[in-house]
Amino acid sequence: MIKRAPHDVVVIGAGLAGLNAAYLLEAEGADVLVLEAQARVGGRIHSMRQLGRNAEAGGTYIGAGYTRIIETAERHGIKLIDVTPTLQFFREQDLVLGAEIIRQAEWPDHPANPFPARDKALMPWTYRRVLPMRENPLASPGEWLDPKHADLDISMRDWMRGLGLDDDAIEIGYSFNSTFGDDANDVSALLLLFRAAFSTAQRALAPKDTLGFTAENGVESIPAAMAQSLRRGVQFESPVTAIESRRDGAVVHCVDGSRIKARHVVCSAPFSVLRNIGIDPPLAGLQAEAVTRLRSQAVTQVYLRPKTPYWEHDGHAPSLFTDSLPGMLAAVRSGANPSTITHFAAWVTGHHAVEIDALSEADAGRLVIEAIAAIRPAARGQLEFIGLHSWGSDPYAAGAWAYFRPGEINRYARIMGKPHGRIHFCGEHLARSSRGMEAAMESGERAGGEVLTRL
Known part of the structure; x- marks a missing residue:
């Protein structure tokens, strides 16, 4: 039986990660308060309904193998449309x-x-997906953190050069209009191989002849339904300025001067936002360095x-x-x-x-x-x-998704999401075997489980 406090858990952020953590904690009887800095839920899922149609600014479509997202939509009666x-x-x-x-x-x-003869027919936007999938040493997405693959935490440029590609092929095959980093020098090849392994695994989970889904009234309707199902709902327009982790509990400070006490805190803020939130006692070592240095696209x-x-x-x-x-x-x-x-x-x-x-x-x-x-x-x-x-100028996102530069996976990925006293962390950047929206759900599940073991 969980002992009651002002709140058992305060969850910071009403994106998929925070909401999934809140759902799992409530399902086990915890008293949960979710704080959201903005006036809407979803975090980096945003259906731009003001444009007259659902122009998805984030969470463009739901992968056909996104089992956590699909099950959540079904649980809340959200109709999914095959795209x-x-x-x-x-x-x-x-x-x-x-x-x-x-x-x-x-x-x-x-x-x-500039592509080699076997790849001349591949368009650049296809090549940057096909190459990591075809040349991938990862047998499963979870292997990206296995030390045996540490030598792959090099720049995408160096990895592509190792395959015999010249600078022109690398420029056209990855660097311009890239979705991770500014160019092939700025992103770890191991991240792209992880992404490719996840895509391969997704194909095995997807129904035949189905590539993905959207939600009938926009993907944002899924986190909206998740929030509405919570007993306390979501407290909007409550930006957090500081988090204290004490021996007997935690205190969350909001921009309006209010202080909210809880036994534990789950923080889903991206590191690009978390670095502007005071933490007492401060993070230390590589975890602190990761929060300061990890970039968002x-x-x-x-x-x-x-x-x-x-x-x-x-x-x-x-x-x-x-x-x-x-x-x-x-x-x-x-x-x-x-x-x-x-x-x-x-x-x-x-x-x-x-x-x-x-x-x-x-x-x-x-x-x-x-x-x-x-x-x-x-x-x-x-x-x-x-x-x-x-997404870059959104103060509560500060980028669309996190990415690792060369060497940062070996340096940070295994330790950067560990609990800090009574503070637990989640977000797509902290997933171990998933990418995208599914990664957010996975990380929320993990953080919620961590807290339950301590309540």
Whole structure:
């Protein structure tokens, strides 16, 4: 039987990790209070309903093998929609190098194609997924933390060079428009191999002919339902400034001056946010270093509405994968007809995201539209800016997802999530065998289990 205190547990953050920890703790009889800094749940899942349709700024779609997320949606009566008919359209994009738009059919024999003969037919966005899967020494995703693979904690550039690729192949095959790090020097190959092993494992779990799902009213409806099911719900607009871990309990300090006592704290804040929260006694050693140094990916999504179907007039695919400011310009089909383009989402990453984050939203939208028009004259005057979401400038996210630079997995990954007194940590960056939304759920499950052993 759990002994009662003002609260058994305070959970900081109402994203998937924090909410899953809260759910599991409540299911075992704990008294749980969830604090959320913002006025919404979801953390880095955000359905942009204000745009008229569910433009997903985070948690774009649910992998068909995401068992924790799928079971949670079913438990709360959230209808999942198979996105497989829509995902086929994501293959219909052209490559942009410099000022040239290159059709997929042209790429295998194009003079700019630097890939070895066996890979000439692979587009760059495919190559950066296929290569780590094909050359992966990890038999399962959980092996990424096995010391026998420590020698793979090198830069993606060095790993690709070890496969015989030259600098041009590395640049086009990974560095531009990268989703982890600024370029191939900035990310550990071991992280990408872990991601590839997870993708492979997912295929084995997925139903036949199903690639993934979305939620009927946006993916954010899943954490919203999780929050509504909690006995105390969620206390919104309660940013945390400090956490004390004492021998007889913990105290959470909020920006409004309030102090909340509990027996334990579960903190789901990303390290990019946690480094601005005071912890007493302070973290020490490599754990403190990890909180200070672990980076989160800069990603800004810019949403655009087409005035006319201009792509029907210039012979190029609606979507573009570019080596310039617009990043990956994806045609989104969120309506009833999967063949109808409802809007575009420009995924701007790395230093380009940092560049437009320094501008007003209107100026950022204008700059992206001008960059698209410079690449594709048919788009000139045909795109309307309807909104954006910057994860880098969000003070309660400070980036879209965590990534490890070369050497950081060996240095930090095994110890950075360990409990600190009465403070327990969770978040996608602390998962051991999953990635993405499933990683958040896994880490919340682990943190909740840690606390239960001590209540």
